Amino acid sequence: MDRRRFLKTTGLTLAAGTGALAAPFVARAQAAPIRIGLMAPQTGVVAAGGREIIDGFSLFWESAGSQAGGRKVEIIVEDDASNPDTALQKARRLVEQAKVDMLFGNLLANTGLAVANYVKGNGTPYFIPVIAADDLTQRTRIKNVIRAGGYSASQFSRPLADWALKQGYRRVAMISQDYTFGHEQCGGFAQTFTEGGGTVVGQFWHPLNTSDFSPYLGQVAGVKADVVFAMQTGADATRLIQQYASFGLKDQIPLLGSQNATDQSVIRTMGAECEGIVTSAHFAEGADLPATQAFVKTYSDKFSKIPSLYAFSHYVGAMWVAKAINAINGKVEDRDVFLDTVLKTDLPDSPLGKPVRFDDYGNPVYDVVIRKTMKNKDGKFWNVPIGGYPQVSQFWKYDPATYMKQPPYSRDFQGIKKT
Amino acid sequence: MVLLVLAVLPAVLPSYQVSVVTQVLIFSVLAMSIDILAGFAGRTSLGHGAIFGVSSYVAIYWSSTLGGDIWIGIALGILAATALAGVFAALAIRTSGVYFLLLTLALGMIVWGVCLRWTAVTGGENGLRGVGRPAFIADHASFYYAVLIIVAPLTWLMWRLVHSPFGLTLRGIRDSESRMRSLGYNVPLHLFVAFVLSGFFAGVAGGLYVLFNNFVSPSTVQLSQSVSALLMAITGGVGTLLGSFVGAAAIIVLENAVSAYTARWPSVLGIAFVLIMIFAPEGVVGRARLLLARRRSRSPKPNHSGG
Numbered sequence: 122m123d124r125r126r127f128l129k130t131t132g133l134t135l136a137a138g139t140g141a142l143a144a145p146f147v148a149r150a151q152a153a154p155i156r157i158g159l160m161a162p163q164t165g166v167v168a169a170g171g172r173e174i175i176d177g178f179s180l181f182w183e184s185a186g187s188q189a190g191g192r193k194v195e196i197i198v199e200d201d202a203s204n205p206d207t208a209l210q211k212a213r214r215l216v217e218q219a220k221v222d223m224l225f226g227n228l229l230a231n232t233g234l235a236v237a238n239y240v241k242g243n244g245t246p247y248f249i250p251v252i253a254a255d256d257l258t259q260r261t262r263i264k265n266v267i268r269a270g271g272y273s274a275s276q277f278s279r280p281l282a283d284w285a286l287k288q289g290y291r292r293v294a295m296i297s298q299d300y301t302f303g304h305e306q307c308g309g310f311a312q313t314f315t316e317g318g319g320t321v322v323g324q325f326w327h328p329l330n331t332s333d334f335s336p337y338l339g340q341v342a343g344v345k346a347d348v349v350f351a352m353q354t355g356a357d358a359t360r361l362i363q364q365y366a367s368f369g370l371k372d373q374i375p376l377l378g379s380q381n382a383t384d385q386s387v388i389r390t391m392g393a394e395c396e397g398i399v400t401s402a403h404f405a406e407g408a409d410l411p412a413t414q415a416f417v418k419t420y421s422d423k424f425s426k427i428p429s430l431y432a433f434s435h436y437v438g439a440m441w442v443a444k445a446i447n448a449i450n451g452k453v454e455d456r457d458v459f460l461d462t463v464l465k466t467d468l469p470d471s472p473l474g475k476p477v478r479f480d481d482y483g484n485p486v487y488d489v490v491i492r493k494t495m496k497n498k499d500g501k502f503w504n505v506p507i508g509g510y511p512q513v514s515q516f517w518k519y520d521p522a523t524y525m526k527q528p529p530y531s532r533d534f535q536g537i538k539k540t
Numbered sequence: 541m542v543l544l545v546l547a548v549l550p551a552v553l554p555s556y557q558v559s560v561v562t563q564v565l566i567f568s569v570l571a572m573s574i575d576i577l578a579g580f581a582g583r584t585s586l587g588h589g590a591i592f593g594v595s596s597y598v599a600i601y602w603s604s605t606l607g608g609d610i611w612i613g614i615a616l617g618i619l620a621a622t623a624l625a626g627v628f629a630a631l632a633i634r635t636s637g638v639y640f641l642l643l644t645l646a647l648g649m650i651v652w653g654v655c656l657r658w659t660a661v662t663g664g665e666n667g668l669r670g671v672g673r674p675a676f677i678a679d680h681a682s683f684y685y686a687v688l689i690i691v692a693p694l695t696w697l698m699w700r701l702v703h704s705p706f707g708l709t710l711r712g713i714r715d716s717e718s719r720m721r722s723l724g725y726n727v728p729l730h731l732f733v734a735f736v737l738s739g740f741f742a743g744v745a746g747g748l749y750v751l752f753n754n755f756v757s758p759s760t761v762q763l764s765q766s767v768s769a770l771l772m773a774i775t776g777g778v779g780t781l782l783g784s785f786v787g788a789a790a791i792i793v794l795e796n797a798v799s800a801y802t803a804r805w806p807s808v809l810g811i812a813f814v815l816i817m818i819f820a821p822e823g824v825v826g827r828a829r830l831l832l833a834r835r836r837s838r839s840p841k842p843n844h845s846g847g
Contacts, residue, residue, distance in 0.1 A: 163803035
């Protein structure tokens with residue numbers, strides 16, 4: 122139907138003698154919508170986060186009138202079921218059947234890694250605003266996988282470690298979920314902290330979905346730390362923060378956390394027990410910046426909750442890629458040009474509030490904010506900036522080539538400097 | 541006839557559908573390996589997902605982490621799966637019914653736990669990424685044919701197995717263990733051999749899955765994998781062997797079709813299973829056979845005169 126109508130119109134155009142040289146392929150490519158495949162977990166363990174991915178992503182495209190580069194943008198949402206095998210299946214479907222021009226999304230690192238490995242083979246551009254696995258933009262970089270709006274796991278914990286040293290803390294105890302995302306964030310913190318003269322007095326790894334933290338917190342209390350770094354996501358973060366307070370540790374040892382520990386998806390439902398936790402991120406919903414507050418207000422009005430990292434990073438990721446599509450007038454079919462343009466695109470006016478750009482490895486360089494959880498005027502807790510580190514790349518102060526010679530962070534390798 | 545249809549499929553289907561059919565073939569092998577035990581020996585296993593996944597893990601570890609040859613990797617994977625099935629069998633064959641189910645479930649969970657926690661080797665949560673398919677089967681159609689060429693004789697082998705005297709003995713054990721024992725059959729040995737052979741077939745499926753998916757993670761060995769393969773066998777019809785093809789096709793196609801329309805697709809699948817269990821507890825193929833048999837017995841005369 123579409124093709125027939127197209128042939129008819131093209132025929133008329135040719136007959137009229139205008140644009141007689143326009144190659145049919147180009148004409149068609151310009152006329153057809155740009156198709157974006159969005160994969161988000163709508164079922165499974167992280168379904169709540171997946172909902173916010175879809176909300177944030179669609180919110181941007183609504184505000185842009187579902188258009189970029191003069192073409193209509195069509196979004197096809199698929200459920201990855203929080204499972205890498207399903208994610209792969211859906212990615213195959215989006216690319217091979219729905220013929221999308223690019224893929225976006227996924228939440229869990231393993232789903233993202235599976236899809237990244239798939240697009241490595243066929244070159245489909247794939248944007249990952251949440252998938253933080255370090256090596257995707259480091260040792261095993263894939264050219265068509267770009268972290269638009271996202272960050273690599275160890276990127277933000279390094280400035281936080283530096284900040285902690287400047288506050289005079291010297292002995293850190295770390296408590297983290299025992300999987301790669303945790304190993305990487307803790308590794309970034311531990312390396313910077315020990316290289317700056319601090320000591321890691323204990324690292325406590327607990328399985329995902331730990332309901333009772335008392336055995337770990339007991340040990341944390343016993344190692345005479347002057348600061349604690351916590352790295353948890355989702356319900357684990359909620360439970361850790363609650364139990365940290367109810368064991369009375371909150372008033373004794375200050376608590377630092379990874380950005381996900383005090384994300385809105387965690388603290389939205391919490392009370393005073395989450396007050397005063399210091400974390401680091403590229404975004405603080407409590408930042409007193411017009412662009413940030415405008416975004417937070419639009420989102421809160423529409424979905425009656427303050428945006429989480431999932432919503433925010435997909436909003437920014439979409440904004441970033443849309444800007445690149447505009448720059449090339451919608452010609453996303455030429456993948457090399459498209460990917461290069463994305464990598465060269467700076468984002469000056471996003472809810473991040475300051476210009477951000479990509480490094481040479483497809484990972485953004487951000488002004489990292491040190492933020493503290495405080496009560497806002499509505500009585501809800503949110504993250505407010507109390508300090509900042511300009512232009513932090515995923516390599517911190519290291520030379521990328523030298524840095525990548527050290528092994529990736531794992532439970533066994535935390536980059537801790539021997540004294 | 542069926543083979544002919546399968547052979548021309550890539551010519552008429554778009555590439556994505558071809559990869560779905562490929563997936564159906566691979567999972568049919570896994571479902572049939574479960575059916576050998578469930579349908580013919582009366583032992584329902586919930587540990588086959590783990591056996592299947594271990595084969596995948598070994599193959600990818602060999603080819604990707606150690607940089608070895610993919611075919612040797614797959615051979616080692618199948619070997620590992622068979623060996624693991626031997627261990628499972630040694631522990632589980634003396635039980636039956638719900639105890640067998642729970643024991644294989646527990647053994648499968650151990651494998652899952654190891655894959656999840658032994659980060660240095662298995663990559664933990666993040667799993668392992670493969671090196672891709674060899675060039676000559678890289679595109680969808682040629683890979684599909686390769687899978688078909690492997691699955692067809694495997695199916696024939698399994699068919700022969702369950703219809704051999706050995707298979708008949710298994711059925712005897714299923715129907716009455718004590719009678720077979722008093723007739724002088726070595727029941728545990730028969731069950732052990734059946735379990736190991738079944739593990740071998742599950743291992744082959746795991747090897748093919750590596751080529752198909754190029755990725756393995758704990759979700760490949762987790763309980764839901766065993767359950768979904770068992771559901772394929774049940775949907776097709778336990779004890780029909782070939783019903784596994786119907787079951788695998790029904791579940792995989794349904795998953796793909798329904799999830800395009802609603803995020804509630806697991807619920808739709810759940811309802812479909814409940815309906816099948818109520819209206820066709822003997823499975824789709826089992827039900828069809830029954831209906832066919834009933835029709836034949838109702839009108840035997842015309843058949844004879846027609847001859």
